[in-house]
Amino acid sequence: TTPSAPKGNDEILFVGMNNATKTSAGAKHEIKALQATGAKLTTITDAKTGDDTIKVGSRLYDLTQAEGRQGFVGTLGLPEAQASKIADVLEKTGVDARDEVAQIAQIWAKGEKGGSIPSRLLLSGHHVGSGVWGDDNGKISWDVLRDLASAMPRAAAQVEDLHLSACYSGGKA
DSSP, X not given: OOOOOOOOOOOEEEEEOOOOOSSOOTTHHXXXXXXHTTOOXXXXXXXXTOTTEEEETTEEEETTSHHHHHHHHHTTTOOHHHHHHHHXXXXXXXXXTHHHHHHHHXXXXXXHTTXXXXXXXXXXXXXXXXXXXXXXXXXXXXXXXXXXXXXXXXXXXXXXXXXXXXTXXXXXX
């Protein structure tokens, strides 16, 4: 028998691309506002380990290098062919956004293995049509998000709602 897909939920995966600056709180104010509602919230922000790096256990992976991408996707516990597709997505991702995309992949890996992931995806940052980016941070393009969803279809199928908290996001693109 085929296992049934996890039921939808109202949990939120918040991806904040804006870092704090002298004139802006960045994603922190949105995170606080969402937490105040009592929402079950999982947050992704710029890696504290450095641009385009991710730490898994005690190991730091440099996502700008093929060896680092391959090592990281090996930690997801997914089949090799699927992990290779995710590594390709990370390679295609622009500078300073690989860490955020890798964090999404970590969460979505649970969904790929039959677990439940947040059914609401909230992307926060700047926007003018081709993706979401942050001040002094990278950009998650729609192509990268589409390709990650294609590489991780079981997880992507659990996402019921997509929200953009971003300027100029009401247009046709």
